[in-house]
Amino acid sequence: MTTTMDPDPLVRRMRPFGTTIFAEMSALAVRTGAVNLGQGFPDTDGPAEMLAAAVDALRGGQNQYPPGPGIPALRAAVAAHQRRFWDLEYDPDGEVLVTAGATEAIAAAILGLCEPGDEVVCFEPYYDSYAASIALAGAVRRPVTLRPTDNGRYAFDPAELRAAFGPRTRLVLLNSPHNPTGKVFDAAELALIAELCQEYDTYAVTDEVYEHLVFTDADSGHVPLAGLPGMWERTLRVSSAGKTFSCTGWKIGWASGPARLVAATMRVKQFLTFVNGAPLQPAVAVALALPDSYYDGYRADLQTRRDQLVGGLTEAGFGVLSPEGTYFVTADITALGGRDGMEFCRALPERCGVVAVPTQVFYDDAEAGRRLVRFAFCKRPEVLAEAVTRLRALT
Secondary structure, X not given: OOOOOOOOOOOHHHOOOOOOHHHHHHHXXXXXXXXXXXXXXXXXXXXXXXXXXXXXXXXXXXXXXXXXXXXXHHHHHHHHHHHHHHOOOOOOOOOEEEEOHHHHHHHHHHHHHOOOOOEEEEEEOOOHHHHHHHXXXXXXXXXXXXEEOOOOOEEOOHHHHHHHOOOOEEEEEXXXXXXXXXXXXXXXXXXXHHHXXXXXXXXXXXXXXXXXXXXXXXXXXXXXXHHOOOOHHHEEEEEEOOOOOOOOOOOOEEEEOOHHHHHHHHHHHOOOOOOOOOOOHHHHHHHHOOOHHHHHHHHHHHHHHHHHHHHHHHHHOOEEEOOOEOOEEEEEOHHHOOOOHXXXXXXXXXXXXXXXXXXXXXXXXXXXXXXXXXXXXXXXXXXXXXXXXXXXXXO
């Protein structure tokens, strides 16, 4: 019997998406013994109180399916946290949903809110799962490019943002503080985004996983888009425990917003993971209630590590764009003779024993990021010191 089966059974909309750059570069680090500053995960554990609570939950029998929206204690803790830090009010029963990390929350929101052909405005470079989630929904990306400015920060052209909106715009996907650039969107930028959302009657999905990682020398502090006039009722706010509490492997995230947006996200989420992380949810509830001293100390420690890596990259000859927040710093490779970030990063482990990530893979307009690479500084100081020593070999 003959067959005409397609040699590539993958649906066409997902064919542009291969192995993630993070998997490729982490595998390269293992193969070469390089210091891995590519993937954004800490190399230390989170707060002791949270870890102890997880152990207690495991041993106390909280190992079966939790409620679909998440355990009541965590939903209440999320609502209290957002009231405490951002003066945002959410009802734990209906306006908060626990998810398998922020990645699932974003994917479920896009799948639940977008019909095929709907348009999603996003800022590039963007985290790679954004493009894949938009493609899975059959929606269309409308990227607006963030470009380095003379003051070493990233900015977008307001006219480009206005041009990205149109009659098919369904939602805006905003990440602030922003990965990979470290940009924190300021009040004027957020006001323009809010104005356009209301003018075109669109939703906003905001990825705020780095909400507590804004440094003291940033041009502005973190401001949730949902807090702006007219935006609470059209915004689904996403965050997670992974970055704030150094537990990226736990995959405990949440989405908060008006009940109708949370319900749409829940409708999809229940057919993705159904539920997740039963013994980890009460532990995250404990972490969210930690005193301000934890949040302030963690941010200060990470800022010190940022400065350590920024100084080392500058000494090594990179053109450094110092971040206002997040785990990451981007750097221009032009002064080191680099013309292509992908080639540069694939060769870097052999040249000096360090792994970074090329940011061009996070752009539709690859030329805008071709000479930029991303390093993670969420590592122990001694690991960063070793990386800096190795990077000096480039000069």
